Amino acid sequence: MSEDGVEAERTREQGAGPTALDVARAARVSRIMVSRAFNPEASVRADKRQHILDVAAGLGYHPDMAARAMVTRRSNLVAVVVSTLANPWEAQEIDALTAVLQEDGLAVLVFRMEHKSRFQFNFAHIRAYRPAAVIAYMDDLKPQQLRRAFGNSPAIYPVYGIHPPHEHDEHMVDRLHVEQHEGIANAVRLLAGTGRKRLLYVRGEGAASDIDRMMALEEALAEYRIDFEGAIEGNFDYATTRAAVNNYWRRERQPDAIFAANDTSAFGAIDALRFDLGVSVPQQCAVIGFDNIREAAWQAYNLTTIGVDLQERVQALRRIVAARAADSQARSMVETIRARLVVRGTA
Amino acid sequence: MSEDGVEAERTREQGAGPTALDVARAARVSRIMVSRAFNPEASVRADKRQHILDVAAGLGYHPDMAARAMVTRRSNLVAVVVSTLANPWEAQEIDALTAVLQEDGLAVLVFRMEHKSRFQFNFAHIRAYRPAAVIAYMDDLKPQQLRRAFGNSPAIYPVYGIHPPHEHDEHMVDRLHVEQHEGIANAVRLLAGTGRKRLLYVRGEGAASDIDRMMALEEALAEYRIDFEGAIEGNFDYATTRAAVNNYWRRERQPDAIFAANDTSAFGAIDALRFDLGVSVPQQCAVIGFDNIREAAWQAYNLTTIGVDLQERVQALRRIVAARAADSQARSMVETIRARLVVRGTA
Structure with missing residues (x-):
């Protein structure tokens, strides 16, 4: 909040309620100090700020963002x-x-x-x-x-x-x-190290991140000689992915690894495998997600994933x-x- | 957005860029219609609205919420x-x-x-x-x-x-x-019907909802003759609850039902029971949550809970x-x- 914002406000508020100047007088500080007290970026001693805010609250004064936005x-x-x-x-x-x-x-x-x-x-x-x-x-x-x-x-x-x-x-x-290329390459190396041969990708079509993710994945799979079995649509969503994995499993050659475009769809894949298809995770099929949301650490999923620190x-x-x-x-x-x-x- | 808002804007904008009137002229509609096109509450034919918004975008016009807020x-x-x-x-x-x-x-x-x-x-x-x-x-x-x-x-x-x-x-x-009393009473009746005798409450202390929830719970437990074993602090949180259930289980007489103040803490309780303590849910201990968040339907939890339609x-x-x-x-x-x-x- 700039000083010219306060100026605008003073003009506006003449005759329309308490002003920053009224607060300054009552709190025995300068008008600039009132402005600083309301500005989170300005460093003001905590007790001094509290005093000014208390006085302002007592008078019914508050700065007006609309007035400021008009001026600035x-x-x-x-x-x-x-x-x-x-x-x-x-x-x-x-x-x-x-x-x-x-x-x-x-x-x-x-x-x-x-x-x-x-x-x-x-x-x-x-x-x-x-x-x-x-x-x-x-x-x-x-x-x-x-x-x-x-x-x-x-x-x-x-x-x-x-x-x-x-x-x-x-x-x-x-x-x-x-x-994300390095994280994805590391995930594929981990899969190769545990002998996985065929990977299915759960995508979220239409998303720019999805295309880049799939390209990085295909590159890494080629490098580590894991077959790319193709992609199914998961829409970054639990229920869509769960249904899609169920469908795929009943029709196609079964992969031994799934990489999902986000963690929520990885959860849908895990529940489809464990509860609908009787496939054990990770023994029969590994699952890797993307995002590392908090829920990935919940023990029921305990998901291996790729994430950026929040x-x-x-x-x-x-x-x-x-x-x-x-x-x-x-x-x-x-x-x-x-x-x-x-x-x-x-x- | 009111008509006086538009009026204020017109005044403000003289000489400062295109006005609603300019848009009205270019789009061959009334100025009121321009206002209506920008007002989501006003019913305007979709193609007409789109035309006006396109013309406005072409001219670089947009309504100004700051100006409106000052007037209104x-x-x-x-x-x-x-x-x-x-x-x-x-x-x-x-x-x-x-x-x-x-x-x-x-x-x-x-x-x-x-x-x-x-x-x-x-x-x-x-x-x-x-x-x-x-x-x-x-x-x-x-x-x-x-x-x-x-x-x-x-x-x-x-x-x-x-x-x-x-x-x-x-x-x-x-x-x-x-x-929430009726929902909680129904949950306790369900527990009584499956022979549960001792219930532990996972609370979120300091919350007004927690106190009311615990009172309703105690009332229902008394009615259905289930012992209230007491409450542990879960802070509406997965990790806090998981640790608290672990602690409680190792020190106290073991309940055969847990009621958690929200679903996320119910998930923490379930994972503590299944993965840390080797207690089967629901066979050895039932768990009921509160809120019915989306995750409650995830198969890994498949949580019985009390909820209000979103x-x-x-x-x-x-x-x-x-x-x-x-x-x-x-x-x-x-x-x-x-x-x-x-x-x-x-x-």
């Missing part, structure tokens, strides 16, 4: 765009992200986008809040679409993508790049948001983090 | 206050809530409050956004605190609480009341938010919904 032409809002918050990966990520952004004085606006037909409508809604950043967790939303949707606003766009940065879209959007992820996003706020004209930024194999009981 | 003194933001988003219950609830509120043209601001020492600071931050409603999912935040924190703002406060409405705080806050919950909250928006002076509102027993494999 930028809000303190970060728009987070998801297709669902209900999956563990999204929930755990956005929880941790909200925590670090709050420390920087930013608040998280959640937008749920489900139907492509509504994208334009949703974009208009999001733009109306003048977000300081837009973080898109939607694999089927392309950087170009984001760029077109938010190109005229001061928003920034770290995309949680897995593609390496390409020359031709260097100026497109800021992105978080997850380097704090590493959200701190990288936080750096992009801060860097973009400091220089809106800078060339697009890329932070790269590495996915690692986490060995548990299913492979 | 109320934002279209609903602040959702949680201690964490990372747990399945919160994630699934807020996902569904965000979807229905978006249909009403509202956007969800998520605030994560963890440390009591920061409550005042967080309240000030939330107030600054002039939320149209504050929905508190924090069991350790009392209605009185909410009232004090947001009493001077036009915010409203549906609290997701389980307490029945009390006479003396009728004017305190709007609330969603979950009637759509019922969020539609009730949506009604409170709408009713409060229509009449900010109305007496506090209470919506009551019922928790029901869902029988699966653990009891």
Whole structure:
């Protein structure tokens, strides 16, 4: 919150309730100090801050983000765009992200986008809040679409993508790049080391991360001489995967390893094998997931998986948001983090 | 979005970029129609809406929520206050809530409050956004605190609480009341019917819902002549519960039924019994959870639990938010919904 924000507010509030100046007088501090007390980024002694907030609460004063956003032409809002918050990966990520952004004085606006037909409508809604950043967790939303949707606003766009940065879209959007090839190669090496010969991939079609993941997988399988039996559609989802594994098993040659595009679909595969098909995991079929969500450590699954440290992820996003706020004209930024194999009981 | 909001925007935007009027002229519609096209609540033919949004995007026009909030003194933001988003219950609830509120043209601001020492600071931050409603999912935040924190703002406060409405705080806050006694009584009747004699409760101390849940449980246990062996602390958490059940089992007389304050702690109890203690579920010990989160249907747990239908919950909250928006002076509102027993494999 800038000093000009406070200035705007003072003007607005004349005759319309207590002002920052009223708080300053009552608390016997400067008006700048009142502004600092309400700014999470400003360092203020804890007891002094508490005193000012108490006095402000007593007077019924509060700063007004709407007034500030009008003056600064930028809000303190970060728009987070998801297709669902209900999956563990999204929930755990956005929880941790909200925590670090709050420390920087930013608040998280959640937008749920489900139907492509509504994208334009949703974009208009999001733009109306003048977000300081837009973080898109939607694999089927392309950087170009984001760029077109938010190109005229001061928003920034770290995309949680897995593609390496390409020359031709260097100026497109800021992105978080997850380097997953090494983690996947290590997982395949582990499978080869335990004598696995035939692997089935449970994919989430339409997602950019899925294509990159499958390419990395095919490469590693060739290197370690494991047959790639093909892919079935799991939609990153427990029930879809469970049904698909059941179907596949009854029709096709049976693999001795399954690699799933995320942990939730790995759980569906494990339950299909153990409870529906009577196949023991990992003895008869190994299962490896992706993400390392908390539930992967639950003993009933105890899933071997590939994951990126959650704090590493959200701190990288936080750096992009801060860097973009400091220089809106800078060339697009890329932070790269590495996915690692986490060995548990299913492979 | 009201017409006066558009009016304010027009005034503000003179000489500062395209206006709603410019869009109206280019799209050959009225200015009111432009406003309606951007208002999710207004019924507008889909192709007409799309045309207007396309024209607006072409001109680089977007409505400005900050300007609107200044004029109307109320934002279209609903602040959702949680201690964490990372747990399945919160994630699934807020996902569904965000979807229905978006249909009403509202956007969800998520605030994560963890440390009591920061409550005042967080309240000030939330107030600054002039939320149209504050929905508190924090069991350790009392209605009185909410009232004090947001009493001077036009915010409203549906609290997701389980307490029945009390006479003396009728004017305190709007609330969603979950009637859970019948569901708990049915669960205990099921346990009695399968000959269970001694029950252990896994609680989440400090939560209002926990106290009500334990009272309902004790009542039902007395009625069905099952011994209440006491309570252990599970903190609504997998790992805490798993360790606590392990500890309890090695020290105390062993119960033949466990009732956990939420599903996630029930999973911790099941894994402690099966994998750490070699106790079969449900043969040697039944386990019942609370919430009926999606994961309760995963076959590895297949949990018998007590739950409130998710759509019922969020539609009730949506009604409170709408009713409060229509009449900010109305007496506090209470919506009551019922928790029901869902029988699966653990009891």
